[in-house]
Amino acid sequence: MAVAQLQHRSLILFDLDGTLVDSAADLYRAMNLSLKELNLALVTEQQIRAWVGKGAAKLCETVLEYLFDEVNPHQLEQLLNTFVKVYAQELCVNTTVYSGVLAFLDYCQTQQISMACVTNKPERLAKGILDVLALSSYFEMVVGGDSLAERKPHPLPLLYCMQQQNTTASETLMIGDSSNDVEAARRAGIDCIVVSYGYNHGENIYDCQPQQVVDSLAELIEEDLVRRRA
Numbered sequence: 001m002a003v004a005q006l007q008h009r010s011l012i013l014f015d016l017d018g019t020l021v022d023s024a025a026d027l028y029r030a031m032n033l034s035l036k037e038l039n040l041a042l043v044t045e046q047q048i049r050a051w052v053g054k055g056a057a058k059l060c061e062t063v064l065e066y067l068f069d070e071v072n073p074h075q076l077e078q079l080l081n082t083f084v085k086v087y088a089q090e091l092c093v094n095t096t097v098y099s100g101v102l103a104f105l106d107y108c109q110t111q112q113i114s115m116a117c118v119t120n121k122p123e124r125l126a127k128g129i130l131d132v133l134a135l136s137s138y139f140e141m142v143v144g145g146d147s148l149a150e151r152k153p154h155p156l157p158l159l160y161c162m163q164q165q166n167t168t169a170s171e172t173l174m175i176g177d178s179s180n181d182v183e184a185a186r187r188a189g190i191d192c193i194v195v196s197y198g199y200n201h202g203e204n205i206y207d208c209q210p211q212q213v214v215d216s217l218a219e220l221i222e223e224d225l226v227r228r229r230a
Contacts, residue, residue: 005191023095117141
């Protein structure tokens with residue numbers, strides 16, 4: 001089913017990690033550097049890919065849970081502070097923009113659709129990545145996991161963007177890669193499309209019954225052009 005209906009949208013909300021950019025290699029790198037600094041055992045990139053998507057604090061918590069079967073609050077604070085410091089120093093060593101993303105962002109711009117980035121990553125780090133990868137100019141707003149009182153899957157970040165951009169639910173579309181994005185969109189009452197290539201906490205994206213799954217955002221351009229020609 002064609003969910004995008006771009007001609008009716010005035011705002012598109014995008015998740016960041018696993019949707020716009022593949023950042024897992026850098027998250028893995030920063031995590032192991034942090035664990036090494038704290039004399040802790042290391043993790044694999046495959047594990048990090050399964051654990052990302054719920055913010056830096058949750059990632060650190062999951063790592064400690066894996067290593068020790070429990071989470072010591074002091075150790076969590078130590079690892080989180082170290083991880084954010086290490087990661088912020090080099091955000092984009094191996095982080096890349098997924099194929100099809102730039103073409104879709106350009107297309108939305110030509111259609112005069114406003115765009116916002118809504119991520120659970122700390123706002124400062126999200127903005128840093130968008131800057132380095134020259135994506136910042138596409139987005140009217142960047143809302144991070146620490147920008148508001150709640151983060152996805154709570155609908156607040158999505159509702160906040162809609163309020164700031166003065167759009168209704170029917171004029172807004174969410175594009176993400178995980179059950180977090182699907183649930184946040186459902187709770188905000190807006191349509192949601194997910195990509196098949198993202199992280200989704202190691203689960204099958206179809207399990208959360210998304211409205212539509214695409215292999216590339218470029219598919220949505222073709223879909224829209226066909227609809228306009230019809």
